[in-house]
Amino acid sequence: MIFVLVITAIFALIGGVHWYLWRRLVRDTTTPGSGTRRTGTALAVLLPLLILGAFVVPRTGAPFPLQQLFAWPGYLWLALVLYLTLALLVGEVVRAVWLRVPPRAAVAAEPAEEPEAEASPAPEALAPEGPRDGEGSPSPGPSSAPSRRLFVARSVAVGASAAAAATVGYGTYSVLSGPRVKRVTVPLARLPRAAHGYRIAVVSDIHLGPILGRAHTRRVVEAVNRTSPDLIAIVGDLVDGSVADLGPAAEPLRTLSARHGAYFVTGNHEYFSGVEEWVDHVRELGVHPLRNARVELPGFDLAGVNDISGENHADGPDYARALGDRDPARASVLLAHQPVMIHEAVRHGVGLQLSGHTHGGQLWPGNLIAAAANPTVAGLDRYGDTQLYVTRGAGAWGPPVRVGAPPDVTVVQLASRDA
Template identity: 40%
Template sequence: MPSTLVITRFLWPLPWPLVAKIVIAVLMLVASQFQYWSKLSSGSIFAPEFPRAIVILFNWAGGAILFLAVMQLLADVALTALWLAPGRTAPMAAEIRYAMAAIAIILAGVGVYNATRVPSLKDVRIEISGLPPQFEGYTLVQLTDLHISRLFATAWTSAVVDRTNALDVDLIVITGDVIDGSLAMRRANVEPLRDLRARDGVFMSPGNHEYFLGYQDWIRHFAEMGMHILANDHVVLQRRGGSLVLAGVTDSTAPATGMPPPDLAAALAGAPVGPPVILLDHQPGPARMAASRGVALQLSGHTHGGMLPGLDRLVAMGNSGFVSGRYTIDGMTLYVNNGTGIWPGFAMRLGRPAELTRITLHKKF
């Protein structure tokens, strides 16, 4: 694990008293077990029940250890190459190690700040073939991966709701992973979502975290708050004689909790033929199947944009190559949102900013 590498290859060679190195090593080991402490605090690694400052501290420490481990690996490769070259080189100077530590600490701090701030507005223009003229310039906000928790609590949620409502859009869609915690834990934190307003309403499709943390309780609660749940279902949006189909599917993790798997055929059953279909699917992986069914636009989240350069390539591998932004697939547009929030177990963003995403629809000519 990264902490072991940092302790053995970075910390131990430093010219410090043994007691100091032991104390720092213990602190690193404690910080590296954040998910374990989270499970002890709530019964789930997805819901760390610590004060927000402690959650931020864990993420900062874990991020610093990760960045330091990467730098140490690169340094070891360089030192090995020098060792194999003619002549021997001196061990890495302590001053270089101090510089590495400072860089890691700063990067982690910036990464946590980027991950936890209220996201800025991102405007996205999407063109759709066959868009009815009545829906030209139609606006919607996509919220996804809010991960409302001790990290993204009531004040943060209120700020997101205020910014969203200020945009005065036609539609609000939420593509899953709204919460991290049970209804008993998060009831007060999600309450600001009740105030979301759009002319055609607020629609939600579930994400994997809803299934991990009490799906039925949460879905009932969200519906009571005024959200329209699209779980293998659709609605027809109408405007002055023009129509759009808005569909949503369940998450691929649903069967593990005894709930129905995603079923696009069921979601579109009975939908009118002709109007463009907008699909809410938390995970972007099945996008090619959606394209084959004639979906015009799929909105997804789940990946958090890959979070960090390099890590985004690993995330893409687990999501059929889709990780952030716009993709064109057999005539369908897939938009993968970086996320409004992020999982509090790894709250780190560098170069992959959170999004408050306003999408404007236009007809493709």
């Protein structure tokens, strides 16, 4: 019942937003019965179906090419809808102010010497001047020039459309050009001097799927390998789809290079995509899964826990198994997909937790929503004696677009307090 209500609410929201866009972009800017209005109305009906198709088709087990066919236009239109709506809402203010300012001609026509004798102009005086016949009198019929209200509506629509298209275009380029490399130094309690300067390349939320494929994996791998890290940590949400469909897209992970190897923990999306198959496949690619497990590295313990969404699959995080019986005198780093897992990390005396999941909000103002659901959206933070670093992720979920939250690979350099 709850699922039905949620789906109904989503459909209603999509329908309501498109009705608003139709009013401002089609009805207010075209004439009744025109071909432009008919075309715009048809698009207002068809484009929401692309969004629904992008969401629904992958969940029906449809062939992968069909998923790709819906994903690209559906998700890009979804991003455009967001910024078109925001731009048009700003345009409502512009529209209201613009229409309240009297036209120049009307201001100039007001008598300057006798303001008290203001008389209402005749209706014909305010009408736009049409073409004249041979005797100099106005020709009958409506003027060919658009009315002031129509001019304002068209100006706002054009401005909003240009702003939205430019924003989505830049955000798409940000994703498809590959992640940026960030560097952050983190002092870590109990880290020996010999491990001072140890570098961990943190990668999260690559989200291989119908849109981001093998070429994107290659860009991420190249960005990571250029940093020459000591260790690579992939902290979840690697894929959005099955091994059968996305195995070739993940193949470049085989070329990841680090002195102490690459490690992987599950994110929530692995549990939508066949977690057991992906864990096995990642291992075949030379990446070591840490499923509620720990390894001892020179200078510190590296532990990893399953994502909390695994609890619905009898595969949730087990902190006692990952962190129990370890030497508390050694420094510790925990890989955990979601930042909300920090509270358990604090209780288990972890020195540093590395997470992803939030995408930094991905699409502004999504950062405000992410901040309401996560203790830290992006960057380095401290909770008691435990530090938390959250990467914005190297890919994108849904629209291949990022605005205000560019993708990144972060090199976390550990610092010893004894150095």
